[in-house]
Amino acid sequence: MQYVSTRGGSEKLRAAQAIIRGIAGNRGLFVPEMFPSLPENFTDWTVLPYQEVAVRVLQPFLDDYPAEVLGQCVKSAYDDKFAAAEVAPLIKAGDTCFLELYHGRTAAFKDMALSLLPHLLTAALKQEDEQQQIAILTATSGDTGKAALEGFADVPGTQIVVLYPHVGVSQVQERQMTTQEGTNTHVFGIRGNFDDAQRAVKKLFNDESVAQKLGISGIRFSSANSINIGRLVPQVAYYVWAYLQMLKQEILKPGEAMNVVVPTGNFGNILAAWYAREMGLPVNRLICASNRNNVLTDFITTGTYDVRRNFHITTSPSMDILVSSNLERLLYHLSGGDSDQIKGFMQALETEGRYTVSSRIRKGLEGFYAGYADEAETREAIASLYQKHQYLMDPHTAVAHKVYRDFLQETGDTTPAVIAATASAYKFADTVTEALWGTPLGDGFAAVKELHQKTGVPIPVGLKGLEEKPVRHKTTLDQSGIETAVLDALKGS
Ligand SMILES: *Cc1c(COP(=O)(O)O)cnc(C)c1O
DSSP states (O other), X not given: OOEEETTOOSOOBOXXXXXXXXXXXXXXXXXXXXXXXXXXXXXXXGGSOHHHHXXXXXXXXXXXXXXXXXXXXXXXXXXXXXXXXXXXXXXXXXXXXXXXXXXXXXXXXXHHHHTTHHHHHHHHHHHTTOXXXXXXXXXXXXXXXXXXXXXXXXXXXXXXXXXXXXXXXXXXXXXXXXXXXXXXXXXXXXXXXXXXXXXXXXXXXXXXXXXXXXXXXXXXXEEOSTTSHHHHHHHHHXXXXXXXXXXXXXXXXXXXXXXXXXXXXXXXXXXXXXXXXXXXOOXXXXXXXXXXXXXXXXXXXXXXXXXXXXXXXXXXXXXXXXSOTTHHHHHHHHTTSOHXXXXXXXXXXXXXXXXXXXXXXXXXHTTEEEEEOOHHHHHHHHHHHHHHHOOOOOHHHHHHHHHHHHHHHHHOOOOOEEEEEOBOGGGGHHHHHHHHHSOOOSOHHHHHHHHHHHHOOOOOGGGTTGGGSOOOOOXXXXXGGHHXXXXXXXXXX
């Protein structure tokens, strides 16, 4: 398998090389040159544990990793760090299925990929005989940061820097990051939103003089954001897994298709579902759910991507994004690999704040349905599902549930659907308790206790005792101060 840049060039890389690099030199994203096919008998995999399914899905994407190395990486990733024996259980509530992706250490779906990425990266460094130290530079809208910190803390040969928006992330999310231990971890709040953080990261990646300054200290950057192909590919596995669980629970019969509903921000998770479909997984529609930052809803409906709009801080902060990076990968594939066209779109986005795609790409977008939920609708979804079925959703999952109900009403499409449940309700306990009982507590930690007392749902291990942990990272930066602070942190340790 070879990886090429969405923005062209003759470079073709092995998976290990693409994972080390994170992002292509011409600012493009690495994509697989072709999609492997699932074997015809993949439905026999219903008897396999998650780890085995993951190895089989990942192997053709990562075919430069020796089988025993890949097996060991997967085993180390999906061990008892996950609170559920199935790793990602498929739970039915009423007539809707939820794929619970949040049973890892940081209680959000980012753990599914970020438990594995450090192992893939360490193996890649060995395989490629890379001598430099890797500095993982990560922008986060709240969940990636903590999952990446947990994954990379004290991993030899790496340092990790996380930039998060100082206003916007939940109290629990912020405290998870600022209490992070590990001698190689650096965490900064920035005055700005996620798009600002992501832009700063991309700028640092592409700045020759920064690369030079780091190079002298024997350091090079890589990424733990979903722009890294090593983040994306592990996510494909759980859609195949979800299908297998639907068969096992006799919600589907062999050969029948499912719909997939994904609360979407940077477009990584839903793109992984689309990759699974390209591999031959029977998926009908991909339902892309947004919050009030509904730039993707408009794009999928009209073919025009337009970021010239207000940025809203919502109660589903991990989706508070206007520039969804991974969409570039989808456009590349749907255009038939036309990198000149992609360069044109991205150029227009930077200079004019908008672009309109070709009719060929629009045709490809027909596989998607898009919708959004506002704040009141999100709260209502949390409350009504809990009242009806005692099933607890976090605000991101609730956005997906609301959009799915709209989809049902609009299309009458009764194909069995799976909703990607992306976070534990406890990460957003203040929002969830307010939705359920109407009283904003104003304190995330008090809300965790109340939610537990009233629902009895277990508190994720990683969130217990969080408010007593010492805060280790206290710096908040202006955007103009990011470069210096990052360089100083990396070179200082
Ligand atoms: C990151 C995140 C999302 C958005 O996922 P993308 O892959 O960025 O589209 C949704 N929900 C939660 C809880 C997240 O942490």
